[in-house]
Amino acid sequence: MDIPHLLWNTVPPWATVSFFVVDLVIRLVALGTVPHNRRPSAAWGWLLVIFFFPILGGLVFLVLGRADLPEDRKHKQREAVDLIDSHGPGTDAPGVQEMPDWLAETVRLNQHNGAFPVAGGHRVEILDDYDASLAAMAEQIRGAEHYVHFEFYIAVADPTTEPVITALEEAHRRGVTVRVLIDHLGSAGYPGYKDLVRRLNSAGMDWRRMLPVRPWRGEYQRPDLRNHRKILVVDGVVAYTGSQNVIDRSYNKKKNRKQGLQWIGMTVRLHGPAVGHLDALFATDWYCETDEMVLGTDRAPASSPDGPSAGNLVCQVLPSGPGLGQESNQQLFNHLFASARERITVCSPYFVPDDSMYNTLRTAVGRGVAVDLYMGETSNHALTHHAQRSFYEMLIRDGIRIHLYKAPWVLHSKFVLIDDETAVVGSSNMDIRSFVLDHEVNLLVVDQDFVARLDELADDYRQHSHKLELEDWLSRPWHQKYLDNTARLTSALQ
Numbered sequence: 001m002d003i004p005h006l007l008w009n010t011v012p013p014w015a016t017v018s019f020f021v022v023d024l025v026i027r028l029v030a031l032g033t034v035p036h037n038r039r040p041s042a043a044w045g046w047l048l049v050i051f052f053f054p055i056l057g058g059l060v061f062l063v064l065g066r067a068d069l070p071e072d073r074k075h076k077q078r079e080a081v082d083l084i085d086s087h088g089p090g091t092d093a094p095g096v097q098e099m100p101d102w103l104a105e106t107v108r109l110n111q112h113n114g115a116f117p118v119a120g121g122h123r124v125e126i127l128d129d130y131d132a133s134l135a136a137m138a139e140q141i142r143g144a145e146h147y148v149h150f151e152f153y154i155a156v157a158d159p160t161t162e163p164v165i166t167a168l169e170e171a172h173r174r175g176v177t178v179r180v181l182i183d184h185l186g187s188a189g190y191p192g193y194k195d196l197v198r199r200l201n202s203a204g205m206d207w208r209r210m211l212p213v214r215p216w217r218g219e220y221q222r223p224d225l226r227n228h229r230k231i232l233v234v235d236g237v238v239a240y241t242g243s244q245n246v247i248d249r250s251y252n253k254k255k256n257r258k259q260g261l262q263w264i265g266m267t268v269r270l271h272g273p274a275v276g277h278l279d280a281l282f283a284t285d286w287y288c289e290t291d292e293m294v295l296g297t298d299r300a301p302a303s304s305p306d307g308p309s310a311g312n313l314v315c316q317v318l319p320s321g322p323g324l325g326q327e328s329n330q331q332l333f334n335h336l337f338a339s340a341r342e343r344i345t346v347c348s349p350y351f352v353p354d355d356s357m358y359n360t361l362r363t364a365v366g367r368g369v370a371v372d373l374y375m376g377e378t379s380n381h382a383l384t385h386h387a388q389r390s391f392y393e394m395l396i397r398d399g400i401r402i403h404l405y406k407a408p409w410v411l412h413s414k415f416v417l418i419d420d421e422t423a424v425v426g427s428s429n430m431d432i433r434s435f436v437l438d439h440e441v442n443l444l445v446v447d448q449d450f451v452a453r454l455d456e457l458a459d460d461y462r463q464h465s466h467k468l469e470l471e472d473w474l475s476r477p478w479h480q481k482y483l484d485n486t487a488r489l490t491s492a493l494q
Contacts, residue, residue: 046065102339242427317443343370354492373395393474424443
């Protein structure tokens with residue numbers, strides 16, 4: 001019996017015609033709507049998906065096709081910006097006037113894209129030991145006298161983070177104001193999330209999920225628009241930010257532990273005016289989730305610019321994300337790469353450049369600039385990792401040196417070094433997600449000693465990495481090449 005033929009004959013002609021009409025209409029509508037205000041590479045990516053799978057692709061596009069927040073949330077962001085007084089030490093701060101022209105242009109570009117004013121008088125320390133960084137944050141929280149603002153993309157309760165969570169509970173019990181923000185979908189997928197929620201509720205702490213996706217409670221926005229920031233502010237005096245989440249370095253997944261995966265992160269601890277700017281950024285995110293503006297409502301000691309915590313570094317806090325000026329962090333990186341005269345060092349777990357970034361880097365090499373990329377040999381995000389790998393051959397042929405941190409370690413530190421005096425550290429990766437879809441925060445630091453300390457960290461990474469050679473890369477199995485090339489087609493989707 002010819003089953004397929006029999007089934008085909010049972011389908012009414014009108015259903016067949018309707019299916020092909022709907023299929024054709026979806027394709028024609030997509031041709032005229034998908035490219036609107038979208039980069040050609042992203043438009044082609046979406047059209048490819050829709051033309052291969054018209055109905056499914058069309059539905060996915062409706063859910064994920066616009067990197068935009070709901071109007072009420074964008075209105076809250078604008079209100080928060082208006083309410084926050086971001087004025088303070090600015091271009092007259094010590095060290096700012098001596099900036100070279102290209103760096104002054106960088107500062108102006110950042111402020112045009114929503115960054116806080118540049119300021120001097122900072123002290124910034126690098127914390128590159130994973131567990132020691134969590135211990136330092138716990139100790140800082142234990143010493144809090146007035147308030148703690150805690151905002152992380154991923155935060156869970158597990159044996160490694162126990163000192164931090166316990167410190168938050170103890171601070172709350174002794175009367176310190178504790179406010180906690182955790183990204184909903186960013187944290188919910190990891191073991192320990194439910195334990196953290198239970199403990200926060202049991203303690204009676206004031207906390208919220210960022211960008212919650214709970215339609216049954218009227219909470220919904222595009223689900224892959226996330227808040228990827230990592231911020232801890234204590235008493236308005238000291239702040240922590242960087243790439244490290246509050247979770248065990250295995251990220252608590254069984255498959256990670258089976259493979260022996262261990263994350264390597266980096267956090268910076270800072271004193272100075274940028275602490276207030278990070279606090280203002282927390283206040284903005286808190287306002288978006290609660291309608292409560294908390295900036296300036298907490299008692300905190302006034303910090304003296306000449307106090308024991310004062311320094312001489314020039315810094316600028318750089319928020320980015322949907323509703324804050326599209327791709328402001330990518331604009332910054334491209335400008336820095338184009339301005340470099342001697343060297344560019346990039347450390348990022350995810351490096352998937354678009355045409356503009358790729359051409360800027362290869363042009364830098366042509367100008368005689370040395371370019372080094374530090375990335376992980378392995379990753380927990382297969383699609384992004386394969387898309388990243390698809391660029392290796394082009395980058396090596398252009399003279400860019402690629403250093404892959406050896407597995408099972410997962411290199412998760414994020415920083416950019418330009419020549420000998422400029423660095424950017426923070427939460428941003430080098431891919432479309434960080435440039436367009438996620439809320440990020442980075443810190444521009446202008447100081448030769450700080451760059452030298454990051455150079456030492458990069459040297460340590462180099463000792464645990466292998467330099468990728470073209471001949472070795474070209475000899476990888478054909479199925480890996482196929483996966484890499486296929487994943488590359490998704491790199492521009494937004």
